Amino acid sequence: MATNLIRWCMAACLPAALAGAAIVSLGAQANPDAIVLADFEKRIEQYMALHDELAKGAAELEETEDPARIREAQERLAARIRMARKDAKPGDIFAPEVRTKFRMLMYPEVKGPRGRETRQTIEEDAPESVPLKVNAPYPEGEPLPTVPPNVLANLPALPEELEYRVVDKHLILRDVAANLIVDFIPNAIE
């Protein structure tokens, strides 16, 4: 009798247990992209928390008639961020899985039927050279390449203080107020 009861319980519970396992298994399979992008978002949030903290006081950019004050605030902010992130290296924001994901996200727009047009827009008025180095400034006086709307629509949204730029084939994450390269993906567009 006890054996029958056990068997009955097992018969009743096993499907539920298997379903639960399937759900867990299905969940893990369905969300790897979401996990990667969630990780990217978290790294961006961490960077922005640091940025916002360091952008207070004399490093705060605000409207002024005096362009010297804009420059001073920008340089002060950049110096503070460099100090706080002195050990920052490529991949701190664009982790390896994120890089792979970004390349996949951009691929349809740069390689698809309109890829040629999109690449032409990106390459137009491209700067002569931009050092690919975390915490380096974007070279002064060099044009900032346009990122076409169809590419931006495929990439995760950024806070207003950060922007994507594509230089040559590399995707740069740039801190606008500080004019700093935060991270980059080399050969994002193959």
Added chain:
Amino acid sequence: MAGLGLLLGLLVLPRIATAQELRLPLEDGSVRFAVIGDAGTGDEEQLAIARQLAIYHRVFPFEFAIMLGDNLYGRERPSDYAEKFERPYKPLLEAGVKFYASLGNHDEPNQRFYEPFNMGGRRYYTFRPKPGVRFFALDSNLMDPRQLAWLDEELSGSGSDWKICFFHHPPYSSGDRHGSDEELREALEPLFIEHGVTAVFTGHEHFYERIKPQKGVAYFIAGSSAKLRRGDIEESPLTAKGYDQGYTFMLIEIAGDEMHFQTISHQGRTIDAGVIRRIDAPHGRPGRWARPDCADSVGLRRYGCIRRLRRLRR
């Protein structure tokens, strides 16, 4: 000899604006503004245009100017702001003319914090100089979903009769160097059509081009206020009027249901002039043409009522 010298001087000197040169109605209560694009070089060409702006301001006292990007070329040190903006336009700034800037691909986005550009610390923004006329300055370098959503909301919420957008990259262009920015067009044009934008001003191409109305929207390229690519306009069905042989700026007057425009060269010569009527204006009549009035053979046209567009419903 003195007479010959005087004659030569008159031939060489740029023409001075007189009231007769002006093709704008100067109606009471109108909105008057200037348009400059790709102007921030600090060199003689920018100064020549700036001088003409000051001259015309005496006969056509425009209240503000819109800047179509590439406001400062090269470095943007404090001395560059002085050399490439404050000094060239000093007479206008002292006369109280406000400048509203949009960002070009040569512009550091932190220009948004420079108060005389009136950007309010924003990369894209809107302003209303008078009831019934609203301007939308966009950042065409990074037209992301957030900016598009903002524009959609602002256009939707605007009750202004005139909705005018200005930014750097042209959705339509006959230029050989750049040409139409089709990705940008695809993103923006549906919003322009849905929300009844009447006119779009852009730069980036270093010439002047008035594009034939596209789906009820008038497009202007005015990117030769200091930079010029001679011969860059390719023959194209898009062009209503093109000029790539000299530097230019525009003067605009919005009076009631009409937008009057005049494009002027660095020598003070009128290159183009005309009138745009809002397509849903009560008195607009389809297919009505005004009599030719320009110095050249193209003539004036009323854009009138091309076709009443059905509002897209989502």
